[in-house]
Amino acid sequence: MTELLNGIPLLTGWAAPTAWALTVLVVTLLGWTRTRHLGAAGRAAVLGGGPVVGLASWVAVDVVWRPVADGLGWFVWLWVGIVALVVLQAVVVPRRSRAGRRRRRLDGALGSLAAVAAVLVAALLAVNAHFGAYPTLGAALGLTVESGTLADLPQSAPESASSRPPGPLLASWTPPADLPATGQVVEQAIPASDPRFAPRPALVYLPPAYLTADRPLLPVLVLLAGQPGEPRDWFTAGNAQASLDAWAQRHHGLAPVVVVPDPLGSNTANPVCSDAHLGNVATYLQRDVPAWIEQNLQVDTDRSRWAIGGLSNGGTCALQVITRDPQAYHSALVLSGELHPTLGTPEETIAVAFGGDADAYADNDPLTLLGRRLYSGTAVLFSAGVDDETYLPAVQQLEAAAKAAGMTTELRTYPGGHMWSEWATAFADQLDWLGVRLGLTS
Structure with missing residues (x-):
């Protein structure tokens, strides 16, 4: 297993495009299944919530706390905002789930978890590629x-x-x-x-x-x-x-x-x-x-x-x-x-x-x-x-x-x-x- 993980590259040309493509797909699907049924105010709250979380995180960490003298950088906070957007989209309850069927509610919950997990993976891939950090999945997991x-x-x-x-x-x-x-x-x-x-x-x-x-x-x-x-x-x-x-x-x-x-x-x-x-x-x-x-x-x-x-x-x-x-x-x-x-x-x-x-x-x-x-x-x-x-x-x-x-x-x-x-x-x-x-x- 270690040899297999060490053989999965993370810094080749596919990493960043895959991260962005996966994110666009998830945001689009959640927009269609979750937030398109909201009113204009609800859609604005969800769409604006991600950037607000990213900006607030930047202020809290890079401006106030400052654990890293030069800050973590705009790219990190961009992805924090994107992940926050997906979380907000994922917690919106689809209209059909309100009908009350337990299976639909379970499917909705599993879909939300899968969407958030997918964008978290995309964020890690993109940030790793941006900083040129771990060359393989094994290295990222400390297995090298x-x-x-x-x-x-x-x-x-x-x-x-x-x-x-x-x-x-x-x-x-x-x-x-x-x-x-x-x-x-x-x-x-x-x-x-x-x-x-x-x-x-x-x-x-x-x-x-x-x-x-x-x-x-x-x-x-x-x-x-x-x-x-x-x-x-x-x-x-x-x-x-x-x-x-x-x-x-x-x-x-x-x-x-x-x-x-x-x-x-x-x-x-x-x-x-x-x-x-x-x-x-x-x-x-x-x-x-x-x-x-x-x-x-x-x-x-x-x-x-x-x-x-x-x-x-x-x-x-x-x-x-x-x-x-x-x-x-x-x-x-x-x-x-x-x-x-x-x-x-x-x-x-x-x-x-x-x-x-x-x-x-x-x-x-x-x-x-x-x-x-x-x-x-x-x-x-x-x-x-x-x-x-x-x-x-x-x-x-x-x-x-x-x-x-x-x-x-x-x-x-x-x-x-x-x-x-x-x-x-x-x-x-x-x-x-x-x-x-x-x-x-x-």
């Missing part, structure tokens, strides 16, 4: 990630750091007979030292070379998802394991050990990746996570072979980490990062996250930090979608500031906008750059 635990893995005695020959690891590594074809993902809690911050479990990708009896000391990549989001997103929507396995197959089983911790705490939380009123997330990523990695994984502890990366909110966070503490990680991937850490506006961010302390905000703002000091030995690969009208200009400005601050930088663009399909493509493409930076390849 089969995770174990570290306790399931055999212990091994890795080579010592002093015995590693100079130069790229690929030049001196001989793949053993027990090298598996693919890596493995494990789920693991990485606790925070600050009790105010409760991160969700992390996912760890261990490449094929790590799973051998005489594993080499591999470099480390820490990846961060966006907001709203969770660590699993990198492996479902981001296709990270497949990209890493493919890269490892081309390099005799070698790839970074990839740790995907949670810098948020929940889908609706945004502690702006800082030691602030919302929890000490900076300490978590710069101290707690590296300490856990060194204590629990057999990896190269030379931080010049460690990198951090992220997308959107996570890309901003990765740049915050490397500008605050360039010794923690020496390389970074910033995919579609924001210009500033934000809860909506600078004033709101300073007030809510930093208790009104503008200096504390500046100490956690990468653009400000890049203007204050010079960074040597640090490299950042910036990227964004060519259609991302908001984040591409931000990434361009950040890349220019990082270059001026002495960082080794590169800027790449990819087809698409602010969506997972673009980030998955970018990550797979950027593994070669990482391989050189992390000492795996020349």
Whole structure:
């Protein structure tokens, strides 16, 4: 069943047209069977009710609550309004049902449920296609990630750091007979030292070379998802394991050990990746996570072979980490990062996250930090979608500031906008750059 669900594509050209066609069909049928018998006022109430619900939801979530700094976007609220319209149509009792026959009332109820279910599926298909999120139905259901635990893995005695020959690891590594074809993902809690911050479990990708009896000391990549989001997103929507396995197959089983911790705490939380009123997330990523990695994984502890990366909110966070503490990680991937850490506006961010302390905000703002000091030995690969009208200009400005601050930088663009399909493509493409930076390849 898992293989079957993983084989059902959601991002091919049929998804969006099918969603719209199904919705038009349902709205038309309900209009004919339910609302055409209403008076003009009743029809207006039903037809106007959907847009009103969509608009009210937008105000309540994106304007008042604001769990996501940039909002969920007009496309989401358009579909909320469409679903609300169908619900209103579906609850109208057909005239013939008022005659009193139980079977007709049951048929009407089942028809209403089927109509609402069909449009909910259409809405999910359309929104998924709009954001380029889950490539298959299995990915949407989280079935592409089969995770174990570290306790399931055999212990091994890795080579010592002093015995590693100079130069790229690929030049001196001989793949053993027990090298598996693919890596493995494990789920693991990485606790925070600050009790105010409760991160969700992390996912760890261990490449094929790590799973051998005489594993080499591999470099480390820490990846961060966006907001709203969770660590699993990198492996479902981001296709990270497949990209890493493919890269490892081309390099005799070698790839970074990839740790995907949670810098948020929940889908609706945004502690702006800082030691602030919302929890000490900076300490978590710069101290707690590296300490856990060194204590629990057999990896190269030379931080010049460690990198951090992220997308959107996570890309901003990765740049915050490397500008605050360039010794923690020496390389970074910033995919579609924001210009500033934000809860909506600078004033709101300073007030809510930093208790009104503008200096504390500046100490956690990468653009400000890049203007204050010079960074040597640090490299950042910036990227964004060519259609991302908001984040591409931000990434361009950040890349220019990082270059001026002495960082080794590169800027790449990819087809698409602010969506997972673009980030998955970018990550797979950027593994070669990482391989050189992390000492795996020349």
